[in-house]
Amino acid sequence: GITRNYQFDIQMTNVTRLCEAKSIVTVNGQFPGPKIVAREGDQVVVRVVNHVSHNITLHWHGVRQLRSAWADGPAYITQCPIQKGHTYVYNFTIVGQRGTLWWHAHISWLRATLYGPIVILPKLGVPYPFAKPYKEVPIIFGEWWKADTEVVISQALQTGGGPNVSDAYTINGLPGPLYNCSAKDTFKLKVKPGKTYLLRIINAALNDELFFSIANHPLTVVEVDAVYVKPFATKTLLITPGQTTNVLLTTHAQYPNANFFMEARPYVTGQGTFDNSTVAGILEYENPKSLSSSSFKKNLPLYKPTMPVLNDTSFATNFSEKLRSLGNARYPANVPQTIDRQFFFTVGFGTEPCTHNKTCQGPNGTKFSASVNNVSFVLPTTALLQSHFSGKSEGVYASNFPIIPLNPFNYTGTPPNNTFVTNDTKVLVVPFNTSVELVMQDTSILGIESHPLHIHGFNFFVVGRGFGNYNPAKDPARFNLVDPVERNTVGVPPGGWIAVRFRADNPGVWFMHCHLEVHTSWGLRMAWLVLDGSLPNEKLPPPPSDLPKC
Numbered sequence: 001g002i003t004r005n006y007q008f009d010i011q012m013t014n015v016t017r018l019c020e021a022k023s024i025v026t027v028n029g030q031f032p033g034p035k036i037v038a039r040e041g042d043q044v045v046v047r048v049v050n051h052v053s054h055n056i057t058l059h060w061h062g063v064r065q066l067r068s069a070w071a072d073g074p075a076y077i078t079q080c081p082i083q084k085g086h087t088y089v090y091n092f093t094i095v096g097q098r099g100t101l102w103w104h105a106h107i108s109w110l111r112a113t114l115y116g117p118i119v120i121l122p123k124l125g126v127p128y129p130f131a132k133p134y135k136e137v138p139i140i141f142g143e144w145w146k147a148d149t150e151v152v153i154s155q156a157l158q159t160g161g162g163p164n165v166s167d168a169y170t171i172n173g174l175p176g177p178l179y180n181c182s183a184k185d186t187f188k189l190k191v192k193p194g195k196t197y198l199l200r201i202i203n204a205a206l207n208d209e210l211f212f213s214i215a216n217h218p219l220t221v222v223e224v225d226a227v228y229v230k231p232f233a234t235k236t237l238l239i240t241p242g243q244t245t246n247v248l249l250t251t252h253a254q255y256p257n258a259n260f261f262m263e264a265r266p267y268v269t270g271q272g273t274f275d276n277s278t279v280a281g282i283l284e285y286e287n288p289k290s291l292s293s294s295s296f297k298k299n300l301p302l303y304k305p306t307m308p309v310l311n312d313t314s315f316a317t318n319f320s321e322k323l324r325s326l327g328n329a330r331y332p333a334n335v336p337q338t339i340d341r342q343f344f345f346t347v348g349f350g351t352e353p354c355t356h357n358k359t360c361q362g363p364n365g366t367k368f369s370a371s372v373n374n375v376s377f378v379l380p381t382t383a384l385l386q387s388h389f390s391g392k393s394e395g396v397y398a399s400n401f402p403i404i405p406l407n408p409f410n411y412t413g414t415p416p417n418n419t420f421v422t423n424d425t426k427v428l429v430v431p432f433n434t435s436v437e438l439v440m441q442d443t444s445i446l447g448i449e450s451h452p453l454h455i456h457g458f459n460f461f462v463v464g465r466g467f468g469n470y471n472p473a474k475d476p477a478r479f480n481l482v483d484p485v486e487r488n489t490v491g492v493p494p495g496g497w498i499a500v501r502f503r504a505d506n507p508g509v510w511f512m513h514c515h516l517e518v519h520t521s522w523g524l525r526m527a528w529l530v531l532d533g534s535l536p537n538e539k540l541p542p543p544p545s546d547l548p549k550c
């Protein structure tokens with residue numbers, strides 16, 4: 001491979017959306033941020049210079065970071081933040097991955113405006129396992145607030161309630177014609193008839209899983225989270241924050257004399273308030289016959305897609321179950337067939353006593369919280385990986401993360417009377433190369449809700465899923481150990497469970513959290529500590545000399 005060098009200057013930039021100007025944090029003044037392009041096997045070097053007063057870290061979501069945990073990026077997990085006037089060089093190699101991933105800020109809610117695509121092409125001369133597309137187009141969904149998102153989340157945490165919902169969804173940073181004064185800010189996908197396009201779709205929204213459709217144009221899913229899947233056609237796809245999905249779009253053979261809306265809107269499973277608006281973009285055919293004046297196009301009929309209803313969990317289930325690893329000789333599904341350690345995590349909400357105020361805006365005057373196995377993870381003030389590596393973990397974290405819930409209850413039935421979480425910084429320690437099976441169970445505390453769980457540093461195989469309580473006596477018999485989908489982020493079904501397997505072959509401290517940012521902020525997060533192996537190539541190298549200090 002070769003080395004791909006990028007310079008990312010973090011700076012404030014004025015951007016106008018929904019008729020209001022706002023100063024946002026950007027990379028190089030671009031919103032959405034720049035695209036990183038590399039081939040499998042390349043080294044990526046990103047020099048990040050922070051010119052703003054916010055502390056910054058960047059994360060390369062889904063990049064395996066084999067023995068390069070120092071470049072992973074979650075604040076206070078693998079590194080201290082880059083402070084104003086400071087520089088940090090992220091340096092990693094893309095090993096065994098090709099497809100679409102993305103990068104985003106990984107501190108507080110700054111990823112609201114700091115995000116961009118990562119396109120990993122196959123090695124030179126290696127074709128896609130599908131016909132070569134005519135063109136490739138990144139499509140990133142985002143979420144826009146008129147207010148400063150750092151104020152939105154800090155107010156929510158102070159008052160103990162839920163944060164204000166966003167004012168718009170965006171496609172490639174643009175809200176589109178269904179929002180006030182935004183028709184000029186519409187994403188247009190210009191296509192030619194009779195061609196196949198590869199859409200690299202990324203959900204960078206903070207708090208919403210999304211449905212996406214293009215009117216009169218079925219999509220063929222070919223890859224998720226930078227892993228090829230068995231192709232299947234669908235009118236609509238579901239994508240959670242954190243996930244990426246590559247689809248093929250084949251245009252009509254003849255110029256259709258019409259324009260087509262593409263739309264994204266939320267899949268909602270919880271009880272809370274949400275942004276129920278719709279972002280639209282336009283699929284516009286370039287007229288092959290020189291009838292290309294824009295006034296002509298404006299007069300074309302416009303078709304809109306039929307979207308699933310907001311809470312269509314049966315669509316979500318169906319869609320998720322269609323996803324299978326390609327699993328051929330060239331791209332095998334290396335599902336761990338035997339397991340060394342089994343873990344069971346409850347993921348869901350909880351409450352905390354009100355601290356700053358007498359009465360918080362959460363349930364019964366308490367503060368909203370969220371947890372894994374009842375531990376609401378507290379970020380330390382120094383980075384876990386640095387503490388671990390230097391042998392100074394005392395007072396920073398405890399190594400006794402519970403591997404099963406300490407107080408089991410009927411997870412999807414009546415919630416327990418005591419819904420308080422414990423606040424702690426605990427990690428789960430596993431030896432190098434442990435074959436892990438993890439069952440994640442949603443709970444009914446303060447209402448069931450789908451949680452898109454993301455694990456840093458690993459892909460995992462989704463071997464099973466279901467509704468209600470996981471049944472260890474029955475459910476494993478139905479696990480798919482042949483061609484389960486392999487990915488880095490998966491939605492735990494609302495009021496259900498998901499089972500994943502992975503091999504802990506990557507030494508370091510790896511964050512795991514719900515990719516709905518508000519749930520992460522409430523504490524639905526934890527960290528794995530994967531120990532070094534005994535061979536030299538099984539150990540985490542020492543940190544780079546410019547690693548930021550807290």
Ligand code: C2O
Nearest residue numbers: 061074242454511
């Ligand atoms: Cu995409 Cu920990 O994040």
